[in-house]
Amino acid sequence: MAIPKLVLACILLFAIVLQQVNSQGLKIDFYKKTCPSLESVVYATTARYISRVPSFAAALLRMHFHDCFVRGCDGSVLISSTSNNTAEKDSIPNQSLRGFQVIDAVKSAVERQCPGQVSCADILALVARDAVSLINGPSWPVPLGRRDGRVSNATEALFGLPPPFFNATQLIAAFASKNLTVKDLVVLSGSHTIGFSHCSTITTRLYNFTGVGDSDPSMDPNYVAALKRKCSPTDRTSIIQMDPGSSQSFDVNYYATVQKRRGLFQADAALLTNNETNAYVTKHSTSSATSSFFKDFAASMVKMGNIQVLTGSAGEIRRICSAIN
Known part of the structure; x- marks a missing residue:
């Protein structure tokens, strides 16, 4: 009897995950004995929030990315600032992050079931996965066993996160520094298929791209005109869809x-300016490429979730996510 393609793809992805994480000390069944109900508790709590505010899915996925790119996936983006330290959360690139209440609620629910066990x-990492799957996006196995970091520094976030104005060379270098490939770059960029941004992030691109009151010539002029109708040069608060018309649907429309x-x-x-990324964009710009993109996204998310993880006796298991113990 032939194995269905989707089942085979899941089996292959699971095998790849196991191979990738063995050296990191992460395991799919890390909490099998210490917190067997973990994933069901995380999913149920996350679902309550996503059902009321679907846009949290994009916010929580972005939060996971911002965590992993600074000091690795150690939960340092969740730590609040103190009188003695300005944390990552308050760095300029992170000031628009939202959804921290979801993480806090999930942590509280997990603590009630398994106190002091889960980082x-x-x-x-689990909430980001579940949030995406809850809006009909892909799912993926999440290897577990990460420990929480004790350091969170706003300056590190300011210089560690690739900004939205990077060119292809800079983006490739930023991802390579985290052992992510050019393909991972373009696949993870596909997360922009959901979510919103603020007008302030594109003001220069619309109104003063080279300093002489011009717009970025790489943009479709009709799109520039449409964005200008929504965003004045001084608008700092209005929000715009990252994938117009499809910003709450996890699909290939972004490409x-x-x-x-x-x-x-x-x-x-x-x-569009790099041969490899351009080829991927072209290949995945039709709905027939959805299953291929979902498979690639799942694999890249597993890789991203392994960046510089703390395991064993490193770091700690925080009692609350917003403060070190």
């Missing part, structure tokens, strides 16, 4: 948007 870093020169950020447009 905030693991909870964030079609980029191909039409309607990517919201310079970093989106940069995907």
Whole structure:
């Protein structure tokens, strides 16, 4: 009897995950004995929030990315500032992050079931996965066993996160520094298929790209005109869809948007300037490529979730996610 393609793909992904994480000290069944109900508790709590506010899915996925790119996936983005330290959370690139209440609620629910066992870093990784799957996006096995970091520094976030104005060379270098490939870059950029941004992030691109009151010539002029109708030069608060018309649906429409020169950020447009990323954008710009993108996204998310993880006796298991013990 032939094995269905989707089942085979899941089996292969699981095998790849096991191979990738063995050297990191993470395991799919890390909490099998200490917190067997973990994933069901995380899913149920996350679902309550996503059902009321679906846009949290994009926010929580972004939070996981911002955590992993600074000091690795150690939950340091969740730590609040103190009188003696300005934490990552308050760095300029992170000031628009939201959904921390979801993580806090999940942590509280997990603590009631398994006190002192599960790290905030693991909870964030699970919540990001579940949030995406709850809006009909892909799912993936999440290897567990991360420990929480004790350091959170705003300056590190300011310089460690790739900004939306990076070009292809800069983006490739930023991802390579985290052992992520060019393919991972373009696949994870696909997360821009959901969510919103603020007008302030594209003001320069619309109104003063080279300092002479011009717009970015890489953008479709009709798209520029549409964005200008929504965003004045001084608008700091209005929000705009990252994937117009499809911002709450996890799909391949983002790649079609980029191909039409309607990517919201310079970093989106940069995907057309590199042969490898351009080829992926072209290949995945139709709905027939959805299953391929979902498989690739799942694999890249597993890789991202392994960045510089703390395991064993390193770090700690925080009692609350917003403060070190």
